[in-house]
Amino acid sequence: xxxxxxKNIKGIAIEGITLISAIIIxxxxxxxxxVIFIGGKDHLTWEFLTSFPTEGxxxxxxxxxxxxxxxxxxxxxxxxxxxxxxxxIYLTEYxxxxxxxxxxxxxxxxxxxxxxxxxxxxxxxxxxIKFVGAHIDGAFFGGELRxxxxxxxxxxxxxxxxxxxVVIVSxxxxxKTVPQDLRAASLALGAxxxxxxxxxxxxxxxxxxxxxxxxxxSRGAGEVAPILFTGAAYYLATLPGxxxxxxxxxxxxxxxxxxxxxxxxTLPIQFGTTCVLLLLTFTLNMSAVxxxxxxxxxxxx
Amino acid sequence: MKKLNVLRTAIIAVLLGVVCFAFTAAxxxxxxxxxxxxxxxxxxxxxxxxxxxxxxxxxVTGGGSGVGISALINGATDIANAxxxxxxxxxxxLKARYNTLGVxxxxxxxxxxxxxxxxxxVKELSVAQLxxxxxxxxxxxxxxxxxxxxxxxxxxxxxxxxxxxxxxxxVMGDYASxxxxxxxxxxxxxxxxxxxxxxxxxxxxxxxxxxxxKVKKDDNSPAFAATAxxxxxxxxxxTRYLYMYLRNRPTGEMKKYIDxxxxxEGQKLVVDMGYFPVK
Amino acid sequence: MTKKxxxxxxxxxxxxxxxxxLIDITRKRFRVGxxxxxxxxxxxxxxxxxxxxxxxxxxxxxAFPIFNTSKEVKKSPTELAKQDTQETYxxxxxxxxxxxxQETYxxxxxxxxxxxxTPAKGTYTVNAGSGTDDNKSALNTMLTKDWVPVSDKPxxxxxxxxxxxxxxxxxxxxxAAPLAILAALYTAEFANKKMKEIIKPTIELLxxxxxxxxxxxxxxxxxxxxxxxxxxxxxxxxFVGGIAMGIAAIPIIFTITEDALTAVPRSFNEASLALGAxxxxxxxxVILPAATPGIFAAILLGIGRVFGETMIALMATGxxxxxxxxxxxxxxxxxxxxxxEMAEVVFGDTHYNVLxxxxxLLFVFTFILNAIAEFYVKGKLMKRIQGK
Numbered sequence: 001x002x003x004x005x006x007k008n009i010k011g012i013a014i015e016g017i018t019l020i021s022a023i024i025i026x027x028x029x030x031x032x033x034x035v036i037f038i039g040g041k042d043h044l045t046w047e048f049l050t051s052f053p054t055e056g057x058x059x060x061x062x063x064x065x066x067x068x069x070x071x072x073x074x075x076x077x078x079x080x081x082x083x084x085x086x087x088x089i090y091l092t093e094y095x096x097x098x099x100x101x102x103x104x105x106x107x108x109x110x111x112x113x114x115x116x117x118x119x120x121x122x123x124x125x126x127x128x129i130k131f132v133g134a135h136i137d138g139a140f141f142g143g144e145l146r147x148x149x150x151x152x153x154x155x156x157x158x159x160x161x162x163x164x165x166v167v168i169v170s171x172x173x174x175x176k177t178v179p180q181d182l183r184a185a186s187l188a189l190g191a192x193x194x195x196x197x198x199x200x201x202x203x204x205x206x207x208x209x210x211x212x213x214x215x216x217x218s219r220g221a222g223e224v225a226p227i228l229f230t231g232a233a234y235y236l237a238t239l240p241g242x243x244x245x246x247x248x249x250x251x252x253x254x255x256x257x258x259x260x261x262x263x264x265x266t267l268p269i270q271f272g273t274t275c276v277l278l279l280l281t282f283t284l285n286m287s288a289v290x291x292x293x294x295x296x297x298x299x300x301x
Numbered sequence: 302m303k304k305l306n307v308l309r310t311a312i313i314a315v316l317l318g319v320v321c322f323a324f325t326a327a328x329x330x331x332x333x334x335x336x337x338x339x340x341x342x343x344x345x346x347x348x349x350x351x352x353x354x355x356x357x358x359x360x361v362t363g364g365g366s367g368v369g370i371s372a373l374i375n376g377a378t379d380i381a382n383a384x385x386x387x388x389x390x391x392x393x394x395l396k397a398r399y400n401t402l403g404v405x406x407x408x409x410x411x412x413x414x415x416x417x418x419x420x421x422x423v424k425e426l427s428v429a430q431l432x433x434x435x436x437x438x439x440x441x442x443x444x445x446x447x448x449x450x451x452x453x454x455x456x457x458x459x460x461x462x463x464x465x466x467x468x469x470x471x472v473m474g475d476y477a478s479x480x481x482x483x484x485x486x487x488x489x490x491x492x493x494x495x496x497x498x499x500x501x502x503x504x505x506x507x508x509x510x511x512x513x514x515k516v517k518k519d520d521n522s523p524a525f526a527a528t529a530x531x532x533x534x535x536x537x538x539x540t541r542y543l544y545m546y547l548r549n550r551p552t553g554e555m556k557k558y559i560d561x562x563x564x565x566e567g568q569k570l571v572v573d574m575g576y577f578p579v580k
Numbered sequence: 581m582t583k584k585x586x587x588x589x590x591x592x593x594x595x596x597x598x599x600x601x602l603i604d605i606t607r608k609r610f611r612v613g614x615x616x617x618x619x620x621x622x623x624x625x626x627x628x629x630x631x632x633x634x635x636x637x638x639x640x641x642x643a644f645p646i647f648n649t650s651k652e653v654k655k656s657p658t659e660l661a662k663q664d665t666q667e668t669y670x671x672x673x674x675x676x677x678x679x680x681x682q683e684t685y686x687x688x689x690x691x692x693x694x695x696x697x698t699p700a701k702g703t704y705t706v707n708a709g710s711g712t713d714d715n716k717s718a719l720n721t722m723l724t725k726d727w728v729p730v731s732d733k734p735x736x737x738x739x740x741x742x743x744x745x746x747x748x749x750x751x752x753x754x755x756a757a758p759l760a761i762l763a764a765l766y767t768a769e770f771a772n773k774k775m776k777e778i779i780k781p782t783i784e785l786l787x788x789x790x791x792x793x794x795x796x797x798x799x800x801x802x803x804x805x806x807x808x809x810x811x812x813x814x815x816x817x818x819f820v821g822g823i824a825m826g827i828a829a830i831p832i833i834f835t836i837t838e839d840a841l842t843a844v845p846r847s848f849n850e851a852s853l854a855l856g857a858x859x860x861x862x863x864x865x866v867i868l869p870a871a872t873p874g875i876f877a878a879i880l881l882g883i884g885r886v887f888g889e890t891m892i893a894l895m896a897t898g899x900x901x902x903x904x905x906x907x908x909x910x911x912x913x914x915x916x917x918x919x920x921e922m923a924e925v926v927f928g929d930t931h932y933n934v935l936x937x938x939x940x941l942l943f944v945f946t947f948i949l950n951a952i953a954e955f956y957v958k959g960k961l962m963k964r965i966q967g968k
């Protein structure tokens with residue numbers, strides 16, 4: 001009797017420890033959210049979002065940074081989503097589960113997912129800027145430097161490599177939710193494999209592709225390290241084109257917290273910008289979570 | 302199916318839009334690139350200049366002195382801003398490519414400011430003392446008239462022009478390895494603000510909670526704070542120039558622009574932005 | 581082009597009512613299309629492998645010149661100056677006292693120049709000239725503890741950086757691993773559905789936090805908060821950075837651990853309970869050991885995340901290259917060094933190559949970590965779960 005009580009107490013204590021760990025994590029997240037939202041909520045105005053920084057970035061808004069972020073994620077998605085989707089199609093529809101190629105690709109995708117983001121930055125500099133860019137300049141512009149320098153295009157492509165695994169994993173998961181019966185039915189009706197994929201499998205997994213895209217955008221909008229030297233600009237008075245450097249939210253936070261001369265004055269803007277970035281990734285992630293939840297529900301049905 | 306088509310059209314439209322946008326560039330364009338110390342000032346110059354000279358478009362980007370000078374060497378920019386002098390390796394590269402050593406334009410002056418925590422008892426230091434402090438030879442505040450507490454050093458990243466200048470002119474040796482290197486002026490100010498026994502250096506900065514240390518040339522001379530007056534007369538001992546580098550002697554629009562920057566009108570903006578005029 | 585044709589033809593196929601004699605012909609055409617589609621898809625799928633190879637190649641390529649010690653000695657700066665004296669323009673003063681022969685423009689007041697010549701100052705000059713191109717000496721200094729890349733005698737001692745990186749990784753793992761694993765155990769074994777619905781989205785939310793936001797939080801709030809509790813003297817140090825990075829690593833460790841725990845077959849659970857073990861005994865002595873390899877993998881990947889984290893390190897660790905095991909001292913990590921110095925470095929310089937070399941180190945390290953997690957751990961996990 002006593003023994004079993006002791007056992008129970010021990011059990012409760014151990015369960016309690018695990019519960020406390022979970023609660024600590026939740027508290028950390030809530031505290032971070034609260035601190036940043038309370039610090040930045042005054043800046044969540046239309047004006048802050050749509051005006052340029054003024055007075056040496058101590059006043060004004062963050063429009064160019066928002067604009068740059070938007071362009072970055074759009075170009076990034078244009079590059080990453082098709083490639084990611086196709087890779088996922090290959091892995092689920094064509095490759096045999098245990099073939100060497102499929103295994104190697106899966107390993108490569110997982111490796112891509114764990115490579116530190118700063119390495120992508122180095123790669124972007126070494127490959128896109130100093131190799132591809134420099135050769136484009138050599139071939140088309142007679143050596144005049146145009147593409148062989150940090151700019152929006154190279155930064156976006158660098159970012160698309162970073163987000164490629166995110167897309168692949170989400171799309172793969174969605175493709176797997178399309179029932180085998182549907183495929184079999186389509187094939188039985190005389191459709192070829194490619195037709196089946198195009199007409200049956202892909203439409204069935206469009207929400208999965210959306211999830212992947214949203215997650216990739218959320219990741220790309222927040223990463224700073226890969227674009228540190230592939231295109232992010234400290235300050236720009238004009239909106240960027242493809243071959244220009246650009247301002248971006250995450251980098252803007254970094255330069256405001258570390259570079260500005262007037263710390264007290266920029267502090268609210270720092271919180272405001274962080275708040276905007278957090279809201280952005282927060283909204284994107286939540287919509288991805290909801291989408292994925294719906295996909296899983298469909299699968300279980 | 303319709304959904305897919307709409308999606309596809311939308312994607313193509315966005316693509317086209319982006320491509321079109323990318324290839325629209327202003328014709329008469331001067332590009333300025335480089336030091337983040339100078340970028341705000343350069344931006345201000347460009348802004349004001351463009352108001353009166355509508356025929357020219359000036360594009361300013363930061364990235365760092367090294368980035369600016371690399372771009373100058375590679376032909377990616379017309380003006381490179383730098384908070385340090387061009388290094389010889391860089392000059393060699395410029396020479397190899399354009400057969401010129403470049404043109405140096407000193408466009409503003411910057412007083413390197415020493416920040417102390419507002420609660421610090423120390424109010425003035427000599428250049429020699431600063432050198433010893435940052436070399437790690439003086440490690441306790443009591444040696445320079447403060448509390449019996451160890452000194453916490455804060456400085457800039459080794460890639461910044463400020464780091465190099467301070468090293469050449471004040472530290473005159475290697476920094477103590479305990480010196481925390483932070484990525485920018487704001488980071489240094491913030492650190493000193495929150496550390497009662499901290500000392501840091503950087504460009505002119507304004508913040509509550511830090512005090513600006515007065516500096517004397519040697520033990521016998523009076524101490525001065527960095528103000529426009531003391532920097533102009535040369536009484537404040539740690540001042541540096543901020544530079545613009547060009548490939549060749551300026552001509553045409555560029556000459557007009559540079560001359561305007563060096564004119565009283567341009568130099569007035571220097572003061573507005575917290576730096577000091579060159580003359 | 582082929583793709584477009586395919587789209588068109590497949591559309592035609594979809595809308596036509598398919599006369600029976602046509603089926604054969606169309607089929608043949610589509611088989612060609614199908615064949616092409618498969619090949620193209622396969623080709624694109626191989627891209628991720630290609631990217632890995634390219635990253636290997638290009639990061640190493642930029643690092644490689646450092647090993648080329650037989651590099652031809654460059655002209656000394658003074659020689660350069662002698663050979664190239666240039667025409668001058670405008671009101672030029674004698675600013676360039678070091679005699680590198682660069683022309684100046686604009687009337688510069690010479691007060692500064694005169695000051696420059698005061699005896700105390702002339703003695704020390706930082707020269708990043710041809711001295712930095714000496715790869716041999718750079719390599720020789722590589723295993724020292726001094727990281728002083730900008731100096732008259734540049735020293736690239738990456739030892740302190742490596743030790744600093746390991747130190748901060750250890751701190752963050754000591755913080756994050758127990759927390760995340762226990763929380764995952766709770767979620768997988770004890771939590772009811774409602775708690776699960778709170779915990780899992782929270783973790784996903786945390787995973788979505790950009791590292792620059794965590795860095796900002798650490799710099800502005802966490803550093804002050806922790807200093808008030810522990811009363812250490814250096815505000816930004818490896819402890820603060822480690823905790824912040826731990827926060828960033830929690831979602832990874834949590835997710836993989838939870839996956840590993842739920843992957844343990846229910847029969848284990850049932851057998852243990854049937855034998856009279858309580859819920860917590862089952863969780864701790866049956867489920868947890870069965871999932872150990874998975875948890876190990878989770879920790880490995882967490883380490884990989886922390887090891888390469890740049891923004892948090894840059895913002896919250898103080899970045900002093902100290903060789904010191906005290907957790908309350910400032911630290912400089914490999915990734916932060918790249919992030920801080922790359923932008924201002926002279927491209928093609930020794931310093932530049934060394935930074936790429938550090939990048940290669942980081943890359944190889946995370947690659948190996950991932951390979952271990954992937955092959956070794958997974959094989960073990962499979963064996964254990966499937967019973968031998």
